[in-house]
Amino acid sequence: MAIALRTLDDGAWISVNDSREVGVSDIWALPTREFCSCETPHVLLEAYSAVHVSDHRVLADAVGMCIECGTRDSIDSLPVGRIVDGEFKPYEPAGVQSTIPDAVDGAARSSFEPVE
Amino acid sequence: MPTDVEEWKDEVYGTDIRDHIERFAEDGWESIPEDERDAWFERFKWYGLYHQRAGQESYFMMRIGPPSGVLEPGQFRRIVEIADEYARGPVANPEFGNGWLDVTTRQAVQLHWIRIEDVPDIFDELEDAGLSTVQACGDSWRNIVGCPVAGKDKHEHVDANELAYELHDTFKQNEAHSNLPRKWKVSVTGCDEGCGQGDINDLAFEPAEKEMDGETVTGYNVRVGGGLARNEPRFAKNIDVFATPEQAVEVAGGLSKLFRDHGDRDNRYNARIKFLVDEWGPEKVRETLQDEYIDFELETAGEDLRHSYSYNAGDADGKHDHVGVHEQVDGNNYIGLNVLVGRLGIDDAYEIADAAEEHASGEVRLTQRQNIILTDVPDGEVDALLDNEVFDEYSPDPHPFRRGSIACTGTEFCSLSIVETKNRQVRFSRWLVENVDLPAGVEDFHIHLSGCTASCAQPQIADVSLRGMKTRKDGEPVEALDIGLGGGLGENPRFASWVADRVPADEVPGAIENLLENFADRRTDGESFREFVADRDDEELADLVEPEETSYEDPYMHNTKQTWYPYAEDDGLDEGPAPARADGTPIPSDD
Structure with missing residues (x-):
């Protein structure tokens, strides 16, 4: 089943099948990412620039700022949810660490369990 | 792609x-x-x-x-x-x-x-009633802005409304200009005070004079590529073109087509013409305009009036913002009324409409500082008009903290905003009026609050710029604001310097109070706030902003975006009545 994924309204949110699913202004925990020097970067997502799906995971490119140290940078392929039986299941922004071990580290992606 | x-x-x-x-x-x-x-x-x-x-x-x-x-x-x-x-x-x-x-x-x-x-x-x-919503949003010619008292202003060099209306009539619902790569914001300034804010627009017409065939011709210089959004603020750049009022529409059309044809349609984040101006430089913009889009020989820029720009210029002279009672060229008056954060209650608005129709022409004008102006008030009607309780709130002589406040829509309705804005700015101004004295001689002090980097409240051109952010306080994520200082327009416009990051929103009024105390203590005689900021580096300025809790209370510290409406008693995202049918009945979810 084809999934329509896009960012809209200046990157304010991610649309999945014409439904607003993931918005900006949440704080995402990025446990293993080299986003900044913080042990666990807590990054306020300010805008999404792109979104794609890989192995059922919905991955977003975004711009954000660590609310602890103030580092602002772009983020590639942040997992924001997954597709299960054709439906989008969002990840909890604060729960990325427990939801997805090794978060967005490229080498870890292939170890994710199938979701369907 | x-x-x-x-x-x-x-x-x-x-x-x-x-x-x-x-x-x-x-x-x-x-x-x-x-x-x-x-x-x-x-x-x-x-x-x-x-x-x-x-x-x-x-x-x-x-x-x-x-x-x-x-x-x-x-x-x-x-x-x-x-x-x-x-x-x-x-x-x-x-x-x-x-x-x-x-x-x-x-x-x-x-x-x-x-x-x-x-x-x-x-x-x-x-x-x-002759009104329209056409192209108010979307990828095309947006509402054309300009001097809000054009045609009535003593400071007028050329009637900006003639051109603004001509541009409006030519380019609204014009198929050749309907679908641009991104929004296209145009400003026409006609006065010698610079109140059209051309510097922050995609296309700006600014008053100028030019010697042509031995005669001094009044018209416009042209600037291109201004804008504030996405942490990429730009002032419009001079492309060295003078246009007579007769040529201006063709020049505007040429630039709109240039944008239409050469703007980036593959990447909306790189689509505004400011990025094309970055890439090409103003010289290539002019050259392409001349070679591909204009049939006559473009004039080089004329003598502009920027040296006299006083609007939001950070000094003491000039009318600054049109608030107050001002004489028109025809002997009548216009009365600029302060609308705090731009929001007018319906009952109040009816009373204002009544007053304008009873004591003046009934014409109302809107300003880029979110205020309104009642025009054509005869001398003998000014007192009678203002003798109405509604103008206690929408005052022609407001406290500077109310007068200077601008706020965008914020998380009340906006997808992009990170924080609540309008109610918060009302509460900020209320607390500041009650608790903070402005230094001697400071009668204008602009505080602009924008919920995100889209910058709809134009924070970068304020004395104190506030921009939505988040931080952690007492272990919990809370709404916060970045603080910038010293922005403004004028002959030499300047963007605010962001000197304090992620200040918890409830500590911002205290930060402004302390900043103003430090300014009062350290300023030289008569030094304006903008001059004070310009004379100091960011590190020193950061030390002058001392955020602290005060008696100010902020009810919007939580994640207001995770509500269906930040002020509802049951505010959870799933507790609202949307979507709803036309009569307001909620439509059940399929789940």
């Missing part, structure tokens, strides 16, 4: 959208196919309709764009009547009640809680 938005625009855009809006209105919200909603909501923007944020599905913001903010007699009342009938929300806002209209920083009016089913009737009522 073209974006989805470009593909949708290729399929249906411009005036063709109207029939579809009428069709969906007739059949109701649920008739908009679920798998086409992104496309239709993107297209609706062209007609000034913007789907409100998550949690408020089926409700729309409607923007009405009168060129240069001029509402002819009867038009202001018509907008108030429409707001009264159609712009009521499911619950009240604690500061503003239920039913208001918002004056924007582009001299437009925004209404909220609009239902698609009501839109055709609203369009009819607007058009009956």
